[in-house]
Amino acid sequence: MARRGSREQQGITLRGSAEIVAEFFSYGINSILYQRGIYPPETFTRVQKYGLTLLVTTDPELKNYLNNVVEQMKEWLYKCIVQRLVVVISSIDNNEVLERWQFDIECDKTAKDESAPREKSQKIIQDEIRSVIRQITATVTFLPLLETACAFDLLIYTDKDLAVPEKWEESGPQFIANSEEVRLRSFTTTIHKVNSMVAYKKDSFP
């Protein structure tokens, strides 16, 4: 009885799941941009989220851009046609890809037809997301220093039949030639499962 009473409205719907995942991407990308020093640290401000203090950009253009992307993602997530989001960090000077943050999304397409919400506590999802974000922060322990000024790029892998929306363009996967890959944690909303991974240029270390 008690279970039913308080937790029932916490059930996960497809739209809610898309919302959660999109929000995660928003904060995740912001974290990466801050951690990796793509934008000057002073252009970030702190917010409390997932029980963590996270940094989000205050740069209006960047904000705008990210919002657009996240909105688009949300839509695609809702349609369950997105497979992967990749944050590519490359050197401005020579366009060499230095880091590649990859978030694989597994969509449970059956959720589209279901009307009943899945049962998973939002708190648990938040905990899972928190540990992913924490890991993103912790990657400084092994990631190489980005010595040059870098830019970032977002790649989204969708189902094939999708028409490319305006202001988007098709692109290659932008892999790193000789890379070391580290899997990070994953989280799931039961509808969307996000597996994270970071790949970085391997040093000439023997």
Add this chain to the structure above:
Amino acid sequence: MSQDCNDEWELYKENVQPLRQGRVMATLQEALAQQEASTHTALQLKKQEFESEIRFYSGDDPLDVWDRYIKWTEQTFPQGGKESNLAAILERAVKTFYEQQRYYKDPRFLNLWLKFANCCTEPLDVYSYLHSQEIGTTLALLYITWAEVLEARGSFKKADLILQEGLQRKAEPLDRLQSHHRQFQTRVSRQTLLGLEETPDDKDTDLLEAAEPQRSSLADLKGRGKKKVKAPVSRVGDALKPVSQTRSTQALTSQQPSSNPGFAVFDENSASGPEIPVITPQPWAAPPVPRAKENELSAGPWNSGRRPRSGARSAVEVPYQQPNFTLYVDESAQQQIMTPCKIEPSINHVLSARKPEKEEDPLQRVQNQQQDIQEKKEVVMYCKERVYAGVDEFSFEEIRAEIYRKRARLKAEEEMQAIAQKKEELQRKIGEMEKKLKKIITEWQPLPEQAAALLTGVFTLPLELQRVTPSNTTEVEDKQSQMKSEVQVFEDIQLHKTSSEALSYPPGPETPFAVFDECSTLENQSISCSADHTRGSARHPLAVRKPSESRTAKENVPPEACEELNAVESLTEDAVVTGSYKYKSFCANLEDTCDFVRAAHLASTPFHGVAAQRIPAPLSQSDLKEDSPESISVPLSQVTPVCEALCINKLSPIMEASLEDTHSTGSSVSSGSSLSSVTQTSTIKYLPISEKLELAQSMPADSGGISENITGDVTQFLWSAEQRMKLLDPLPALLAAAPNFHLKTGVLPAMEVKDIELGNETYCVKREYWTSEEYKMVFAVPADSCLLLTKGFVIKVYSQPVPWDFYVTLELQRRLNADFDQNFSENCSCFLYQDGCALLHTGINCFTLGDVIPVHKSLTEEVILLVVHDLLLVVEKLHKAEIVHGDLRPEVFFLGDRVCDPFGSNISKALKIVDFSHSLDLRLQSRVSLPNSFPIAQTPHGQQLLAESSPPYQVDLVGIADIIHLLLFGDHIQVYQENSLWKISQNTSKALDNDFWSKLLGRILNADGKSTVPLLKELREEISDMFDSSYEERLIYSLMSLGQTLLVEDFL
């Protein structure tokens, strides 16, 4: 919570030091996982590996090892700390290479320094040191790192200056430096703007403070940034407070001074910057001291520190007298002195209370060492650099083990290679042999195919190839049985032959057995030769059948075939040849009494006496003759001839005695030949032929010669003990009367491993020149002065009581009178024992000309001229005295004082000759004309050059030519004939005077029949004409270097 162990890194994230180049996840995980494990064996092993690689690195880039070592350490010890020992490794690496200019432009070396700087409290010191030493000044990384550190401390202006400097110097990669500079500028300008616009929050405190230069310095402003203490409203004052006060006190040391220029950055627009400080390279004599050490006392107040005065620490205190490096002083140091709060730290580095601890500081010690090196020159008498090369200390045992392992590895590789090669060769030869054998057999006698196969089978069996002998067909059966019978007969001979039967056992059914027919040997020379051969090879127990078969067919076989046979045969006996003879078991072959005889040899001393007193019987003569060719086949297998002789002649005491004789005679030749052509297989191949010739000629020559008193035929070797004994019997008065001649009643003192007793003296053997069955030549010094002398005694021990050498020496002295000088052994004593004699030559230099040959490349023209001059002189003198040396090799010439002691008098000679084992006294042995019996006749060039009719003197000319060739080119002479003129086939590529040398050699080689003394004199005078006025000076110089080379070679 954690799904798998992959998240280990996250648990330790606080403990993992970030690396510029990133980390390898696998290594990180492993390192973190191992942390818990109690043992780090793998790590220790790897570390040990690096340590030993550092010590035994033989390539030309030792930095590479260190670079890998450091990278590995960084990756493997993510926490850093004491365990990683990174600081120590960096320190040691820096210390190792900081004098190697070639690395100064190497980015790896710079990286090393930059990493090292991070271990220091004051990286800026290191950077400026690098700058002053021009280390890495061509690399952008130095400027970037330097500027970054300065920027982090707020010294924007200085950072800018550094980057400018880098740009000016065009440091590589320039584009990176440029972009960094650009970014730096945008950062600074942005921060300045921000600082001007925004209200200060604690993050930008530094900047804001910097932006407001008017703020007065008050004590309570300290720590303002961190503690969120708001600054007082009134900040007007005249003293400027450094911004970075908020940082840790440790960093304070140079922050204060360095932050001052930082302010100027913001003044730049208003206040003109005419006095922009320029980085002046500071004269650093030694690298700055790393100060980030754990567990070290920090600088205390002066009054509590005591000045170390004790004499024990003098090593440390030496630098008190005006250190030869200038102190690093900040530009702003003077102002700071006025500040009451702190004492300028850069000053008290030298005088601080830390001083007494400097003994623990390795780098400081380097600083001191540098000074010490100039003052006192210490010579380290152990391999210090190996013991202390790495970070860990190695014990001698570890070093030795490493060397041993290295050598063992090398050896194993070589062995493997050799085995593979041998195998291949063997395979090839077997193939060839089979083919040839088949051919031979079909040619010689149309044997059925199976018989051929059978033969092949028989003969490959000894090669242990386990070939199955085929054919049981009746057709072959009779052949087979015949062969069996042959073998049987052969065995019969071995078993039943008695001394009397030795000459008359029934000949075998097949031609091969004609071999054993003595009568035919006597009657027909040519047959006996081939027959002897057959037998010589047939006697090897393993290869019984094959050689006799093939030999019989030898007439129509090309000579290579015979060589092949020989080669294969020697391979089959590999074990005998290579195995130590001494350890051969007695009963390996029951027929073989050879071992027994040899043992008797060793065990009972009177044995020699028997040999000496023996009356030569006709039987033994014939036996001797029969056996001599066999013993010449020694090179095939050094051991077998003796055994063979015994196999045949066993059981009769007389035979045994005669055998003994045979053995010694034979081996005197064989040793001579094997000496003259050290292990050259080509020489071996020629041997049988030359011996054949010799045999053919020795018959008539000797029969009428001095050995007339010996009845029967006289296949005597010119230098056989018997003959010489005859010649010297009774002892010539000259000999007996010589003051240095000592007739001893006892037996020859045993040659111990190290010591030999002669007369009343004991000598310590230092070096062995050569050893053969009969004599042994050693270098010795008196036992009581066991120092390593290069001048001492040369002792020749001869196992026959024939003082031939002494005789020749005395004769030379008599015949040459005044000319008998330092070229010969002027101080020679002879000890004649019952069963041998020993010669003692005094004052001989340890080195022979043979030692010079390996280093012939370093010989200068002067030295060669000198040596050749003396060589000609010596031989001229010998020939004048009608002595033929007969065995001129580089090894018989000892280097004289002229070479070994260049500063001695000029009259001393360059060469000394003491050994006359193969010499002929032509006054005594006048009718000898047998150049072919000399050892040199066994060499390829000797064979070509020496005709049957050549006078004996010719032998020495060939020897001279060979020695000159060896001196010039390091290998034996090779000649060819063109228009009846002998020429050397070696390209005389030596730049200087090659025309001269080829002419000289040509004249020596083509001296046919001419009298040698005038020729040698003429040549010698030609050479001495080349000695000009400066020759002496150049000679001394090159002799000194030669002496060093020889000494080095000797000690190695």
